[in-house]
Amino acid sequence: MAENTAISWARHTFNPWMGCTKVSLACDGCYAEALMDKRYGKVQWGPHGDRVRTAPANWNKVKKWQREASAVGEKWFIFCASLADIFDNQVPPAWRKDLFDLCRECPNLTFLFLSKRPQNMIKMSEAAGGLPPNCALGATCEDQKRADINLPHLLIAASRLRAAFAFGSFEPLLGPIDAAWAMSSNLLEVAAGILDRGHFSPGLETLRRLQWVITGGETDQGDHKARPSDPAWFRRLRDQCTASGVAYHHKQNGEWISHEQMGGGWEYTRTKDGIRYGVLSEGDFEKTNRLFGGRDFPTEYPWNTAGPGGWGPGPCMVKVGKGNSGRLLDGREHNAFPAVA
Structure with missing residues (x-):
């Protein structure tokens, strides 16, 4: 599906702004910081750095993608944003509203909002006028501790905001994760999993489960040297997806x-x-x-x-090295995508 991006799980990447703050172990080797801050000096990373909005021409290309996707009658996945976090506390609320308005103008594009701050999704989306229906919500989970924190917030937000779907990015995968409860087709199990982790579940009539799982290993970025991922950790999530009928996508093995x-x-x-x-x-x-x-x-x-x-x-x-390790898991690529209405 990738076209103008090296990311295998999206056709295009769109960055409405740049800059972020590290919040978890998954952020240790942030490629966006290594590239845009340390290498090019375009934005200062961290809580005291101002976020930098990209040029109007960058925003206008999204409308061009909409026209192209509409012309061929397709739905395209747009990763938004690889150099920032849509639900970052330092982002001016008006920028988020502008982004949501743009998303509503582009019904043939499904915007993938991947965040390390799923606890902010409901409040910030409602302040921006509500999540557009063609936006999917995702959370990064690098180990079991982070999965137990982020997945309940993600599923609650996806349910309340009526997201296109909910997805988990288990990249970089730094430890074994059991996420079977969040993938279950039995929504009572999903609700019980949310409750077991200290949160009240939405009603079953609106409750969402994970519909897409992405895995990947870490790569070297600047001074940060990648940590290895046991292939058994990938297999565990793959097998849980198979058992629950959830789309599974393995992006890369890492270094x-x-x-x-x-x-x-x-x-x-x-x-x-x-x-x-x-x-x-x-x-x-x-x-x-x-x-x-x-x-x-x-x-x-x-x-x-x-x-x-x-x-x-x-x-x-x-x-x-990343180029030599490739994307094969047990001798095959895993390139599944979730169905979009």
């Missing part, structure tokens, strides 16, 4: 792959500073260099802290 994906074994492991390490044999070291362009790989790689199901040592991870 790392497991050594099992290379088909090799390990001579031995050792512990250093509380981290388990696997050591490549001489043959595996040569194989790694041959497969991935002759790069000078170290011979030791960290084990993940948890294996399948969240317990025990996971696979030893090999850092091969």
Whole structure:
């Protein structure tokens, strides 16, 4: 579906403004900060930096996409915004209203509002005149703790605001997550999951479940070095989607792959500073260099802290780079999208 964006789960990316503040572990390697603040100096990141609205020409191209999508009778997914958070506290409310007004003018475009602040969605959307019906709400969840915090807020907001659908972005995935309750087709289970996490559930007549799950590994950004994601963490969410009939999309593996994906074994492991390490044999070291362009790989790689199901040592991870790790999970791409009315 991607056209003018490298993001596989959207056709286009639109940034109405730039700038944000880090709020969770998922923000540690923020590519938007590395690019727009540290590299280009276009916006200052953090709570004391002013958000920067993009030029009118950038806003006008959205109307062009609407005309093009309408002409071919299609619905296009627009990621809004990759360089900001729509529900950031530092964004002037008038800008959000302008964005919502633009969305209403473009019914053939489905705007994907991915946020790390789902607790702000209801208040800020209502202040902007209500969420347009062609806007989907999503929340980033990098580990179980964040999923238990964000998913109830997301589903409550998607239900109350009548979002096009609710989706979860489990990227960068930094730990095993059980989100089966939020995907369940039995809305009583969804309501019980919200209640178990300390919130009152909307009524079943309006209650939404997760309809789309996106997973991905972390990539290097500036001084931040990517943390590995155990493939078992991706599989767990994939299998929960399959069981519940939820669309599953795997964006990327990140900088790392497991050594099992290379088909090799390990001579031995050792512990250093509380981290388990696997050591490549001489043959595996040569194989790694041959497969991935002759790069000078170290011979030791960290084990993940948890294996399948969240317990025990996971696979030893090999850092091969984003371009080499690819998007395959168990030998195939996962490119599902949710249905849009």
